[in-house]
Amino acid sequence: MTYLPKPKVHHPDLPRNALGLTRRDYEGSLSTLCAGCGHDSVTAALILAFFELDIPPHRVAKLSGIGCSSKTPTYFLREAHGFNGVHGRMPALATGVSAARRDLWLVGISGDGDSLSIGLGQFCHAIRRRVRMVYILENNGVYGLTKGQFSASADIGSKSKKGEPNQQAPIDPVLLALSLGATFVARGFSGDKEQLVPILKAAFRHHGFAFVDVISPCVTFNDHEGSTKSYQYTRDHYKPVVHADFVPTHQEIVAHSEEGGVLDIRLHDGSVLRLRRTERDYDPTSRDAAYAYVRRHQDQGEVVTGILYIDSSPSEMHALSGTVETPLAQIPYEQLCPGGAALDQLMDSFR
Amino acid sequence: MTYLPKPKVHHPDLPRNALGLTRRDYEGSLSTLCAGCGHDSVTAALILAFFELDIPPHRVAKLSGIGCSSKTPTYFLREAHGFNGVHGRMPALATGVSAARRDLWLVGISGDGDSLSIGLGQFCHAIRRRVRMVYILENNGVYGLTKGQFSASADIGSKSKKGEPNQQAPIDPVLLALSLGATFVARGFSGDKEQLVPILKAAFRHHGFAFVDVISPCVTFNDHEGSTKSYQYTRDHYKPVVHADFVPTHQEIVAHSEEGGVLDIRLHDGSVLRLRRTERDYDPTSRDAAYAYVRRHQDQGEVVTGILYIDSSPSEMHALSGTVETPLAQIPYEQLCPGGAALDQLMDSFR
Amino acid sequence: MNDLGPLSPDEAAAAALARPCCGGVNEFALKIATVNGTGSASANGLLMQAIFRMGIPVSGKNVFPSNIQGLPTWYEIRASGRGHTARTPVFDLMVAMNPATYRQDIAEVRSGGYVLHDSTWPLQQSLQRPDVHFLGIPLARLCAEAFQGGRERLLMKNIMYVGALAALLDIDLEVVRTLLGEQYGAKKGLLESNVTALRMGHEYALGHFACPLPVRLQRLSATDGQVLMDGNTAAALGCLYAGATVAAWYPITPATSVMEAFRGFCSRFRRDEQGRNRFLIVQAEDELAAAGIVIGAGWAGARAFTPTSGPGISLMNEFIGLAYYAEIPAVFIDVQRAGPSTGMPTRTQQSDLLLCAYASHGDTRHILLLPADPEECFHFAVRAFDLAERFQTPVFVLSDLDIGMNDWMIPRLRWDDSFRPDRGKVPSAEQLERMEIFYRYLDVDGDGICARTLPGIHPRGAYFTRGSGHNKLGGYTEDAAEYTEVMQRLARKIRGAAEAVPGPIILRREGARASLVTMGGCDRAVREAIDRLAEEGLPLDYMRVRGFPFGDAVARFLAEHEINWVVEQNRDAQLRSLLLLETKVARERLRSITSYGGLPLSWQQVAEGILHDGEQSVP
Amino acid sequence: MNDLGPLSPDEAAAAALARPCCGGVNEFALKIATVNGTGSASANGLLMQAIFRMGIPVSGKNVFPSNIQGLPTWYEIRASGRGHTARTPVFDLMVAMNPATYRQDIAEVRSGGYVLHDSTWPLQQSLQRPDVHFLGIPLARLCAEAFQGGRERLLMKNIMYVGALAALLDIDLEVVRTLLGEQYGAKKGLLESNVTALRMGHEYALGHFACPLPVRLQRLSATDGQVLMDGNTAAALGCLYAGATVAAWYPITPATSVMEAFRGFCSRFRRDEQGRNRFLIVQAEDELAAAGIVIGAGWAGARAFTPTSGPGISLMNEFIGLAYYAEIPAVFIDVQRAGPSTGMPTRTQQSDLLLCAYASHGDTRHILLLPADPEECFHFAVRAFDLAERFQTPVFVLSDLDIGMNDWMIPRLRWDDSFRPDRGKVPSAEQLERMEIFYRYLDVDGDGICARTLPGIHPRGAYFTRGSGHNKLGGYTEDAAEYTEVMQRLARKIRGAAEAVPGPIILRREGARASLVTMGGCDRAVREAIDRLAEEGLPLDYMRVRGFPFGDAVARFLAEHEINWVVEQNRDAQLRSLLLLETKVARERLRSITSYGGLPLSWQQVAEGILHDGEQSVP
Numbered sequence A, B: 001m002t003y004l005p006k007p008k009v010h011h012p013d014l015p016r017n018a019l020g021l022t023r024r025d026y027e028g029s030l031s032t033l034c035a036g037c038g039h040d041s042v043t044a045a046l047i048l049a050f051f052e053l054d055i056p057p058h059r060v061a062k063l064s065g066i067g068c069s070s071k072t073p074t075y076f077l078r079e080a081h082g083f084n085g086v087h088g089r090m091p092a093l094a095t096g097v098s099a100a101r102r103d104l105w106l107v108g109i110s111g112d113g114d115s116l117s118i119g120l121g122q123f124c125h126a127i128r129r130r131v132r133m134v135y136i137l138e139n140n141g142v143y144g145l146t147k148g149q150f151s152a153s154a155d156i157g158s159k160s161k162k163g164e165p166n167q168q169a170p171i172d173p174v175l176l177a178l179s180l181g182a183t184f185v186a187r188g189f190s191g192d193k194e195q196l197v198p199i200l201k202a203a204f205r206h207h208g209f210a211f212v213d214v215i216s217p218c219v220t221f222n223d224h225e226g227s228t229k230s231y232q233y234t235r236d237h238y239k240p241v242v243h244a245d246f247v248p249t250h251q252e253i254v255a256h257s258e259e260g261g262v263l264d265i266r267l268h269d270g271s272v273l274r275l276r277r278t279e280r281d282y283d284p285t286s287r288d289a290a291y292a293y294v295r296r297h298q299d300q301g302e303v304v305t306g307i308l309y310i311d312s313s314p315s316e317m318h319a320l321s322g323t324v325e326t327p328l329a330q331i332p333y334e335q336l337c338p339g340g341a342a343l344d345q346l347m348d349s350f351r
Numbered sequence C, D: 001m002n003d004l005g006p007l008s009p010d011e012a013a014a015a016a017l018a019r020p021c022c023g024g025v026n027e028f029a030l031k032i033a034t035v036n037g038t039g040s041a042s043a044n045g046l047l048m049q050a051i052f053r054m055g056i057p058v059s060g061k062n063v064f065p066s067n068i069q070g071l072p073t074w075y076e077i078r079a080s081g082r083g084h085t086a087r088t089p090v091f092d093l094m095v096a097m098n099p100a101t102y103r104q105d106i107a108e109v110r111s112g113g114y115v116l117h118d119s120t121w122p123l124q125q126s127l128q129r130p131d132v133h134f135l136g137i138p139l140a141r142l143c144a145e146a147f148q149g150g151r152e153r154l155l156m157k158n159i160m161y162v163g164a165l166a167a168l169l170d171i172d173l174e175v176v177r178t179l180l181g182e183q184y185g186a187k188k189g190l191l192e193s194n195v196t197a198l199r200m201g202h203e204y205a206l207g208h209f210a211c212p213l214p215v216r217l218q219r220l221s222a223t224d225g226q227v228l229m230d231g232n233t234a235a236a237l238g239c240l241y242a243g244a245t246v247a248a249w250y251p252i253t254p255a256t257s258v259m260e261a262f263r264g265f266c267s268r269f270r271r272d273e274q275g276r277n278r279f280l281i282v283q284a285e286d287e288l289a290a291a292g293i294v295i296g297a298g299w300a301g302a303r304a305f306t307p308t309s310g311p312g313i314s315l316m317n318e319f320i321g322l323a324y325y326a327e328i329p330a331v332f333i334d335v336q337r338a339g340p341s342t343g344m345p346t347r348t349q350q351s352d353l354l355l356c357a358y359a360s361h362g363d364t365r366h367i368l369l370l371p372a373d374p375e376e377c378f379h380f381a382v383r384a385f386d387l388a389e390r391f392q393t394p395v396f397v398l399s400d401l402d403i404g405m406n407d408w409m410i411p412r413l414r415w416d417d418s419f420r421p422d423r424g425k426v427p428s429a430e431q432l433e434r435m436e437i438f439y440r441y442l443d444v445d446g447d448g449i450c451a452r453t454l455p456g457i458h459p460r461g462a463y464f465t466r467g468s469g470h471n472k473l474g475g476y477t478e479d480a481a482e483y484t485e486v487m488q489r490l491a492r493k494i495r496g497a498a499e500a501v502p503g504p505i506i507l508r509r510e511g512a513r514a515s516l517v518t519m520g521g522c523d524r525a526v527r528e529a530i531d532r533l534a535e536e537g538l539p540l541d542y543m544r545v546r547g548f549p550f551g552d553a554v555a556r557f558l559a560e561h562e563i564n565w566v567v568e569q570n571r572d573a574q575l576r577s578l579l580l581l582e583t584k585v586a587r588e589r590l591r592s593i594t595s596y597g598g599l600p601l602s603w604q605q606v607a608e609g610i611l612h613d614g615e616q617s618v619p
């Protein structure tokens, strides 16, 4: 049976963005996830972020691996190309897409199984390569689609539905990304759209690899008591440290005003990201401070969220490689082929 | 052509260890690496460590991936089983060997290409699983065997032999291991056997996953000026912070004497590891302090070495899994098969 | 087409297909259409088990979506006093519980059949069919009246239709009640609601319909000595009995339940007095690692296995080649699903055959075992470890989703306590002590199999294992002759396994000059097809291959028949290809019948294959 | 064995093999035995190039160890005025520079041949052979006298033996000097030492031996219009000319130099005015990632490729299946080496054929191109991109170490400036704007190929790409009929490629009733065998398949011959298997000749194959 596309109904009263589109224009097919699944909230946040950023849907490429989380690209941006690849290998596909089409907005959706188990190497190397993309890890501590095994992000002692405690140390993707020198590292919670949407908007404005870990509970297999990835647990241990407001290019701002914990960061495209810190001395521009802070609070069982680290003028893959501005896939063949005369000349050096 | 085994000549004057063996008894075939290759020094250090630890050669299993580094298990312990697997997958093989034979000493040898590129996921997960083994990464910043491409541990700006600078951020295996909660993290230098042998001895005594990153220059492809993994560069930026002495079980010691930077750590088997710190307040028992220290000095271009972090009573895979003491491969079949009667009884529940 | 009986094959096939088939007493099929995540699975299982307990052969096929909750799902039950338990696509009764699929479900009932539906809301006019009986029960309303809370109401609807079916099909209510008791024993409240719902459904049906229907049950004793079991559970039991101690895996549908079952059995049968485990299960980070762990453990002397499915096998390719070339035992249980790529993870197929036979780059060739049902899953799992250790090589057990995840009726599994594992040529410390020198890859007795030492046993046993070129002494080599010598021995060794793998099952019919050849889970449908075609006057022989490399018996059988229709569940006729390559049979004798839509095979598909023979072109 | 000519095949083969072959003017082979890492490679290349510049067809085979420094390495040069440039195992002259392999090297010279060695130290008595001429030159001593420093002395020894060989073989010293000038042009000092060493070797030989030897050279003009090039360089050039912009790889012998060459060409020809790159090369973290990057780039509309070897293909299996099923163009250049597993990384083989043809789990089938030499590496690389985009599927170019890393004499590569890439059915924004609705997997014209849109072009082109079940509209499906329909179209699509891949090369001989069938780098040895056997009165036809799926011409050719010996470099007769499976040829017509020790094929091995036909058993 074929999944039904969500009917595209036009509500004349819905607000429109700069492109004249409504939020509905950023939606996709109906979700087939479990009712209440955290991933659906991430989808909703993404739809809002795209809408508010005035991004033309078809200028986005949506990629994912395999898993419940990786199904979500079908649920937003029906007018964008989507690619549901193989398990854990979205980063490689994204690298290829970025290589070919540096002009597209790229969003990759993954799960904790997808990114931290089978795809761990690819995840780390996409960070290293600085592929320009927004990388979202919908983190629920389990393998949802294969029915509830612990993932590599499950905390020690977190209990399975049957009550067995997990024994292995978790991989915290935020710490990992910081360790590997990622230039934008954030964590959100699918239960807090107020925080998540601005994070996503900032991530899309980041001219590099923007990593967003989203705690996104699995209501079916990991939302029970004893789980450290449940809605309840996350709410109880939630520690937002940095809230973000996005100030578009054209708006007047006072750069780097530091009052009241506010920190303004000028981004690559000239726009400004205004960060409001709940802890005044938290420095989201220091990789080491961010790492130490997250570690410290992790040991206290807290889930630190917000834009935790940002390097506002990073270099990305194309800059590092010195590629032309024209997307490689769109260079006319005439500019690619050296031609017969050149070949003939070249032949002389093979005698 | 077949590689020739090193002739086993007996020198009557060579010192003997508690097993009555000489160092020669810990050797293997003649090395086929380039003259001066750092890896050969690591081999030499390993031979000494095994000799001094009085380990019966045939009670060791030596595993490796593929690369010049991964060839080295042939060059020591000719009386031990060796396994030169596939590229980047030694950790999985080691996990299997450990699962089957928890009674063996396990040493895994890898390279920076082997562990940080193709094998990155496996390396990280072996740490997570806490496989009891000594994991040695012979780190030269290049792919030696495939002739000199940058590896993932090459520093930004480090130059290839042809003079091209590396553009991508390095993966520092020490930081990575610390991030992932490894319980023994050390770094050595193949040019400093005085430091390396005690590190290796301590690693073998560690009852868990002991990670030893060894800067091991590739004389053929990465020992030139401009390389940050050359002998010269490493010597110039060398920063040993912790020296180790190993105090066997039977020797009297003053536990945790802290004078003169000395720190005694009692190991799982009752023996004591005496750490002499060059920086008095360096705390090798604090994962976060170690991380911060290494990061700070990394930014200053320094290569911090020594036993950088140790958790002296870790749990390892078998403890976490609650396995019996008898190696699984050696349990008699009679204890494994529930027998016909049990099966018959079981059948009743399938009606 | 040849003339092989009173009727030509296509005539016979056409006649069989044309024969009106409608169910009757102890011969019918029903299908239950629900939504996944609503608890219908256990109700459906209950129904099937009840029929089984009444002594009537039965099978159940779960047709479920690749998601967790909220999508259409189906369960097909076939009861057959004659013992035909293959899937049948002809349904006498449809339990249509999912409005989202009403149209398709109602269309699927045979003419004259029945549709049981929830009449709380009226059925749309356009869904009506004049040739079908609609049996409406206001399930939702009844549940709303009798039970509290959304979840319980949802769950009890399922039990209620079970109750109604019990009345309609004349299922012994006592049997169902007993089953419920066994299931909910301790949980009194639950048991009570279930029994209530069951009774309500039963009474409603009795009160409103002419019960029982012409399609119905009557006690038999045809299930004595039988059990209902799925192949993954059976395979896990096989691994347990074989003495496997190390298991590594990465979750993947439909192989996941092999490890779940293994873990369950180990917790029960593999704990010592202090509660410590005589097993170790590693949930690996991916399939590459799982394969590596199994190979590492096998190298070190443990019996080790990994269950996986197609994508996993693809990922394990490199490691499989290592195990082949370095000669390390390893057992791979491939519970096949519909490929290629992610394909249809919850649909069945037999399409990894060629991949497994020749997995990995370079010249390789692997031992395959092809179980047809859970019974063989059990025995072949045991055999796989023996073969892996005896031949020091990877062995693949090729099961599939249908065998692995559906409950099959099989004889009670039996165990011969005199069984001792064949650990192959592994010299002990004492034997090594007595040897002058040991060479790992020296074939001293000409069977292509060399002695293999385990680490840590004796210094003299030490050798260096490598996936790179080596000579017969175990030394590294790049010499053409030395390399070739080892490669030739390897070919000889694997050829030698042909007579050690389970031989084909051959069934002969008087006068047959053609045959149906098949493998694995096609077995029951093909045998049913043979019965049906025989009834039309077309006698066909039957061969089911059960292992690879093929033994002589396989080749001989093929040569004896003018036509061998090879029936299999993949697009590219992979079994036919393997037979063509690996026996000397003439191409013309091999015809192909394939069905690969992902549902278990039915005899009708076999008959249609014969009917349309020649139209299907094998690529 | 059949009687196909005046002599039976085995008699003809025996006669050919028995014919005394010793070199003469412009017909001889020499082998240089040295130690790797000592600089002999460039000296050996110099020698070969000099012969080439003298107008005499020549080939060089580098037989090197899988390590970096200090192990034995060989270089074989064959000069053949008649144009036979396959490897020959008969050496007229051995330059024995490595005492560690003296014994084996000296043993390899044909009776009556020559051994050039360093006589600084006396040759062990036991190494002497009465039937061979020993030519001793005190190379080490001469170098020690003439040069300073260990490294220079080591290097100059090589040039010195080149000088001596120039005298012995009558190589024009001027040619060598010119070559040195081209090589060291700017580096005056180096040039000087080289010329000195060259002269010293030359003079010593002239002064001490009867120069030239009977095996020697004489200027010809048989290399006009030819170049010396290795296949990896040629493949890289092909990728450049095809317009590939994205390349991803993981280093692996013997494929590494494809990317090195590609990078070099791109730096030269693919920079814009500001020096920015019109290409992007990603050194991936492994082969899985390399495949993914290529597939991602192909999906997004770039021409992308990855060069690799066997282990890489094994690792790419999962991704290959995705590209097949989701229909994404991708080019894989597999420079094959000896498997299985790590195997012999520096030896050649053709053993990835079956793996590539059917790579990945589930039903898959891939387009293969089988170049025989660097010229075809160039053209087939270009063709691979056209086929990949036209058929929207992975395409494999199966080269090997011999073709890829050795220099071959081939005609100058030419380029037709009117060439425009075939990008396949990719609707533009304008076309999409005019469409009412777009469906990704709808076959509107019956060729099995559907329109493919690129991301970011037009909202109407949007579709969802997935490796899971999908129907012809591009929607997700688990429906048997919908799934099957797409799978059937895929089979049809790939079948359609049979006539689009390069057709076989067929050469006929008067009266031939049997043939030699081969692929890839076996070409020259097989053609030499045909010449030699024809001389003995056995006419044989020749077919070299160049693409898969096989077109009609392949099947027709096989059917025309009573015997087709399939000559290939792998153990399991993989090409023969593929022919058996994928054409309708009768099994009996296909015989097998295999050679898989890792060295390039020689005509003698072909003749021996015919002689011993029937003894080799195909598994």
Ligand SMILES: Cc1ncc(C[n+]2csc(CCOP(=O)(O)OP(=O)(O)O)c2C)c(N)n1
Binding pocket: A066, A067, A068, A069, A070, A087, A110, A111, A112, A113, A114, A115, A138, A140, A142, A143, A144, A145, A146, A151, A218, C250, C251, C252, C253, C287, C311, C312, C315, C342
């Ligand atoms: C190669 C491979 N192995 C295994 C699977 C089975 N599989 C599908 S999704 C999944 C895990 C998904 O977990 P996660 O990424 O955390 O996503 P979630 O469902 O929790 O959102 C697995 C193991 C697969 N599809 N492919």
Ligand SMILES: Cc1ncc(C[n+]2csc(CCOP(=O)(O)OP(=O)(O)O)c2C)c(N)n1
Binding pocket: B066, B067, B068, B069, B070, B087, B110, B111, B112, B113, B114, B115, B138, B140, B142, B143, B144, B145, B146, B151, B218, D250, D251, D252, D253, D287, D311, D312, D315, D342
């Ligand atoms: C699957 C696979 N890909 C590629 C290779 C080729 N290869 C052999 S060694 C190596 C890199 C070795 O680098 P490293 O691990 O750093 O070892 P080193 O030689 O520097 O000691 C590569 C890429 C291989 N053997 N297998």
Ligand code: SF4
Binding pocket: A032, A033, A034, A036, A037, A038, A039, A068, A069, A140, A144, A145, A217, A218, A219, A220, A221, C068, C069
């Ligand atoms: S199983 Fe968990 S992760 Fe998957 S859809 Fe349901 S709630 Fe979400």
Ligand code: SF4
Binding pocket: B032, B033, B034, B036, B037, B038, B039, B068, B069, B140, B144, B145, B217, B218, B219, B220, B221, D068, D069
């Ligand atoms: S190439 Fe480098 S790493 Fe390899 S043996 Fe030589 S010096 Fe060592």
Ligand SMILES: [Mg+2]
Binding pocket: A067, A111, A112, A113, A138, A139, A140, A141, A142, A143, A144, A151
């Ligand atoms: Mg998850």
Ligand SMILES: [Mg+2]
Binding pocket: B067, B111, B112, B113, B138, B139, B140, B141, B142, B143, B144, B151
């Ligand atoms: Mg290295």
